[in-house]
Amino acid sequence: MGRKTGSHSEITGPKIRLAALKLFARHGFAAVSMRQIALDVGVQAGALYLYTPDKQSLLFGLMQDHMTGLLAAWATQPQPANPVDQLRHFTEFHILYHLDRPDAVFVSYMELRNLTPENFAIIEGLRRSYEDELEAILKRGQTTDVFSLPDTKIATLALIAMLTGVNTWYRQSGRLSRNKVNAIYWDMVRKAVAA
């Protein structure tokens, strides 16, 4: 047996990444074998190595793509004039972007310990950059006295933890629409940082 009919790298490549993301999110990186990913794609395990040098790079690529995608998407967002509106916009952006990519979010937060030290440092740097975006907003509000925070860095981490937590319970079929979820969280965020 050799090449399969209708096979193209632009199709198989994304298929592999998608299957890996799904399976890593569901069962965890270490619990998923290359053969399971291959089975999900409909290909033999050896074929995966045409698209990734090894399993570790596959994981790293998924996490890196997620983080750079997140940063790029935020970079294109218009910045409102005042810190309160900026924070509202960040809150909404964060919740919606994360709700749209549950698998990538899950993997990016849960599989950090399965990265090599070098890869971990890179992902950690990207995450830091994202946190800095929020902290910048909080600092601006702090200096203009519309926010009151004992520690902007801790507040940043606390808010992000709270917002990302939506992914653990939100279900599309649940009682709350995405807009309603946004409103509920914005109410808490707004008050939590209020002067």
Next chain:
Amino acid sequence: MGRKTGSHSEITGPKIRLAALKLFARHGFAAVSMRQIALDVGVQAGALYLYTPDKQSLLFGLMQDHMTGLLAAWATQPQPANPVDQLRHFTEFHILYHLDRPDAVFVSYMELRNLTPENFAIIEGLRRSYEDELEAILKRGQTTDVFSLPDTKIATLALIAMLTGVNTWYRQSGRLSRNKVNAIYWDMVRKAVAA
């Protein structure tokens, strides 16, 4: 080779649970082999099966012990008179209890997907019970108009996510004492739910 000098089940048993907890937290359940746990304890892999029927039960036992310990500890806590003080007390209790057990917390939150469905249901039930403790406080404050929340269930999950997030960044050698951390988080929690 047979029994080792000075060997007793009351010593080896806890040693195994502790080593498993540490290694599961560091590398993840699926990434840790029974042989690695045995090596850490200083014993052969076969000896582990005198203390657990299988690897799954070892994980489940650790998670169950953590959750029941958490619930039992909270149950012994004195309940202040008004909801605001109750919430303050819950916040402090949660942060300190979790900071004291980083490995158990990490494993209990990260390895849920490696539990069998039956074991998952049990752990999930315990977690629900703990969430209900916080939600009861929020509901009491809501009815007495000291809290103002669009949705007490969501607020519960949001606050717990925020508080548990401390474990991801807190380091004993860091710039903030545990009391300072408590104060910072209580400031945000108090305001977030305020009427």
Next chain:
DNA sequence: CTGGGAATTGAACAGATGTTCAGTTATATT
């Protein structure tokens, strides 16, 4: 000091693991 139970070893089991590669088939180019 002896006998019985408690604690552990070390080897073995069948199967799964990540990864490589010579061989094979399809697609694209001329």
Next chain:
DNA sequence: AATATAACTGAACATCTGTTCAATTCCCAG
């Protein structure tokens, strides 16, 4: 139609996996 290259197979590799168990050694009660 012939050729080149892209895509994939299937088998093989050494090693690791969870788990079992007869044999062995140690502890302790009588």
